[in-house]
Amino acid sequence: MNSLELFSLKNKVAIVTGALGLIGKNHCVALSEAGANVIVCDLDEIKCKEFASSLPTKSIGIGVDITNKSSVENLRDKTLKEFGK
Numbered sequence: 001m002n003s004l005e006l007f008s009l010k011n012k013v014a015i016v017t018g019a020l021g022l023i024g025k026n027h028c029v030a031l032s033e034a035g036a037n038v039i040v041c042d043l044d045e046i047k048c049k050e051f052a053s054s055l056p057t058k059s060i061g062i063g064v065d066i067t068n069k070s071s072v073e074n075l076r077d078k079t080l081k082e083f084g085k
């Protein structure tokens with residue numbers, strides 16, 4: 001078994017905030033390459049969607065301001081609707 005299989009994130013859902021930043025983008029790529037479905041979250045929803053569509057697993061982009069409660073609740077609701085967990 002290789003390391004990607006051993007540490008596979010298949011069937012996991014990963015929410016990444018600040019996902020369009022230097023660290024966030026690299027996290028998204030690593031999580032997706034390991035098999036996770038990634039929720040790409042940052043302030044600009046259009047750019048989040050564009051970046052999510054470039055990832056190798058089914059991933060979605062959602063505009064989120066993590067300092068705003070209703071925005072985070074919207075993230076939770078869309079994640080549950082799309083991936084069921």
Ligand SMILES: NC(=O)c1ccc[n+]([C@@H]2O[C@H](COP(=O)([O-])OP(=O)(O)OC[C@H]3O[C@@H](n4cnc5c(N)ncnc54)[C@H](O)[C@@H]3O)[C@@H](O)[C@H]2O)c1
Nearest residue numbers: 017018019020021022023024041042043044064065066067
């Ligand atoms: N880059 C490094 O080497 C490094 C090292 C240690 C710690 N850090 C820390 O890690 C964090 C991320 O670093 P980075 O280099 O990726 O920064 P970055 O500036 O490249 O990315 C931050 C991202 O967060 C987003 N963001 C800002 N406010 C937001 C909000 N309210 N809701 C949602 N998204 C928001 C920005 O739009 C941006 O895309 C920072 O706090 C930084 O200080 C970075």
